[in-house]
Amino acid sequence: xxxxxxxxxxxxxxxxxxxxxxxxxxxxxxxxxxxxxxxxxxxxxxxxxxxxxxxxxxxxxxxxxxxxxxxxxxxxxxxxxxxxxxxxxxxxxxxxxxxxxxxxxxxxxxxxxxxxxxxxxxxxxxxxxxxxxxxxxxxxxxxxxxxxxxxxxxxxxx
Amino acid sequence: xxxxxxxxxxxxxxxxxxxxxxxxxxxxxxxxxxxxxxxxxxxxxxxxxxxxxxxxxxxxxxxxxxxxxxxxxxxxxxxxxxxxxxxxxxxxxxxxxxxxxxxxxxxxxxxxxxxxxxxxxxxxxxxxxxxxxxxxxxxxxxxxxxxxxxxxxxxxxxxxxxxxxxxxxxxxxxxxxxxxxxxxxxxxxxxxxxxxxxxxxxxxxxxxxxxxxxxxxxxxxxxxxxxxxxxxxxxxxxxxxxxxxxxxxxxxxxxxxxxxxxxxxxxxxxxxxxxxxxxxxxxxxxxxxxxxxxxxxxxxxxxxxxxxxxxxxxxxxxxxxxxxxxxxxxxxxxxxxxxxxxxxxxxxxxxxxxxxxxxxxxxxxxxxxxxxxxxxxxxxxxxxxxxxxxxxxxx
Numbered sequence: 405x406x407x408x409x410x411x412x413x414x415x416x417x418x419x420x421x422x423x424x425x426x427x428x429x430x431x432x433x434x435x436x437x438x439x440x441x442x443x444x445x446x447x448x449x450x451x452x453x454x455x456x457x458x459x460x461x462x463x464x465x466x467x468x469x470x471x472x473x474x475x476x477x478x479x480x481x482x483x484x485x486x487x488x489x490x491x492x493x494x495x496x497x498x499x500x501x502x503x504x505x506x507x508x509x510x511x512x513x514x515x516x517x518x519x520x521x522x523x524x525x526x527x528x529x530x531x532x533x534x535x536x537x538x539x540x541x542x543x544x545x546x547x548x549x550x551x552x553x554x555x556x557x558x559x560x561x562x
Numbered sequence: 563x564x565x566x567x568x569x570x571x572x573x574x575x576x577x578x579x580x581x582x583x584x585x586x587x588x589x590x591x592x593x594x595x596x597x598x599x600x601x602x603x604x605x606x607x608x609x610x611x612x613x614x615x616x617x618x619x620x621x622x623x624x625x626x627x628x629x630x631x632x633x634x635x636x637x638x639x640x641x642x643x644x645x646x647x648x649x650x651x652x653x654x655x656x657x658x659x660x661x662x663x664x665x666x667x668x669x670x671x672x673x674x675x676x677x678x679x680x681x682x683x684x685x686x687x688x689x690x691x692x693x694x695x696x697x698x699x700x701x702x703x704x705x706x707x708x709x710x711x712x713x714x715x716x717x718x719x720x721x722x723x724x725x726x727x728x729x730x731x732x733x734x735x736x737x738x739x740x741x742x743x744x745x746x747x748x749x750x751x752x753x754x755x756x757x758x759x760x761x762x763x764x765x766x767x768x769x770x771x772x773x774x775x776x777x778x779x780x781x782x783x784x785x786x787x788x789x790x791x792x793x794x795x796x797x798x799x800x801x802x803x804x805x806x807x808x809x810x811x812x813x814x815x816x817x818x819x820x821x822x823x824x825x826x827x828x829x830x831x832x833x834x835x836x837x838x839x840x841x842x843x844x845x846x847x848x849x850x851x852x853x854x855x856x857x858x859x860x861x862x863x864x865x866x867x868x869x870x871x872x873x874x875x876x877x878x879x880x881x882x883x884x885x886x887x888x889x890x891x892x893x894x895x896x897x898x899x900x901x902x903x904x905x906x907x908x909x910x911x912x913x914x915x916x917x918x919x920x921x922x923x924x925x926x927x928x929x930x931x932x933x934x935x936x937x938x939x940x941x942x943x944x945x946x947x948x949x950x951x952x953x954x955x956x957x
Binding site for chain 2: 429431457458459460461463465466475481507508509511512513534535536537545
């Protein structure tokens with residue numbers, strides 16, 4: 405299926421939840437509403453013409469304009485097509501629906517995005533920090549993050 | 563006086579249940595034990611919180627992050643795209659060449675660079691040599707986990723020859739910084755092609771030796787067959803890749819199915835697990851896929867060495883790397899599976915965001931799924947068969 409067809413199908417099914425698309429990019433992407441991420445993911449995974457059963461990657465990103473984003477790279481082992489989904493959310497209240505019940509691999513990826521960007525995934529079974537220590541202050545990959553001078557009373561050397 | 567104790571004979575081994583001789587079912591207590599972070603069989607600093615019922619594993623909770631070195635943060639702070647390569651080297655320190663290549667490929671795709679054919683051939687040769695070296699470690703240490711010491715020494719002996727080849731090419735034995743964006747740092751030194759050919763002829767019989775001593779060893783099979791079975795659908799749902807996915811019987815290899823470099827020019831076969839010793843997707847299948855992949859790698863190397871063209875290896879290296887605003891996700895087949903780099907450029911000289919999708923991180927996340935209900939000793943076998951490198955899990 406071409407990205408255009410995927411976009412048309414999603415638009416017909418979800419209407420307002422499909423916000424924007426750039427289909428002539430190097431890797432075409434479709435922007436979706438963060439509070440509908442799980443429904444759209446389930447639809448893309450289970451419907452016969454799409455069957456996006458393999459999530460290659462899930463990344464968090466800070467756009468530095470007050471928005472955080474989640475980027476999903478999807479692939480279908482059956483039809484061998486790819487699509488990129490993205491969901492943007494505000495920095496003050498960063499909430500995105502979790503897709504970890506759709507793709508098992510999203511569990512750890514979402515924990516990582518939570519750890520690094522503070523994005524809260526609604527419906528995630530076990531949203532804990534994964535790479536940083538539990539008591540680490542702040543979210544390191546946000547663009548406005550400042551390395552703290554002290555961590556638990558120890559001086560951070562740089 | 564001392565009467566002989568009557569032991570219950572008909573206990574069931576379902577976790578949590580224990581049936582006495584009178585037919586009463588008791589629920590036994592669960593115990594939480596800690597494995598790692600400094601444990602010989604966790605292959606690095608991995609901590610497993612294991613919930614045990616007797617000797618049966620009820621649940622496993624992996625705790626990672628002990629080796630987190632902020633690769634992604636560092637990459638954002640570099641002043642140049644080339645400077646990220648030494649950091650990429652240190653992600654999967656057993657397969658640095660593959661990491662470099664994946665990163666270089668992502669940036670090249672952003673810049674739309676086509677590298678000269680000689681570079682493509684050199685990259686294939688290096689990546690496949692590295693794959694053999696990495697699989698040798700996986701196999702050798704897996705042998706140690708299962709109590710076989712000899713294959714470990716043999717594997718390291720053979721790996722040493724590969725490291726010699728790398729040292730001859732770029733001076734480093736482990737962390738090479740060899741594959742650059744647009745080219746490689748040095749051309750092949752004189753005598754490399756002959757030495758690499760010698761290695762291929764030397765190495766082929768060694769695989770057979772390894773099979774005789776370890777792969778088809780009765781004890782080894784007993785320890786690994788039917789243990790940690792990963793079904794196909796779970797493997798795909800958890801986005802497992804590499805030998806982990808192929809061991810479950812999925813015929814999938816990015817070198818063939820999403821080709822990059824010049825892999826489409828060579829004759830070779832994708833190896834998958836067939837359940838020869840037990841169930842498809844058990845530890846033995848995953849192990850055996852690695853052994854058979856080494857043979858295929860030798861095949862690829864021989865073809866690449868025979869067909870390597872002449873040319874300048876640095877002609878396509880850009881003087882200044884400043885990709886247009888844009889983003890790309892590129893995936894390659896590293897020894898552990900799908901290694902992807904998601905690179906976002908904002909038009910400046912340093913990357914705006916890099917996410918490394920490391921195969922070991924993703925493969926490890928399936929561990930709780932496949933180890934529930936196994937014995938504690940089998941957990942060691944399962945962790946070993948996933949073949950994790952903690953440097954890459956934590957990045």
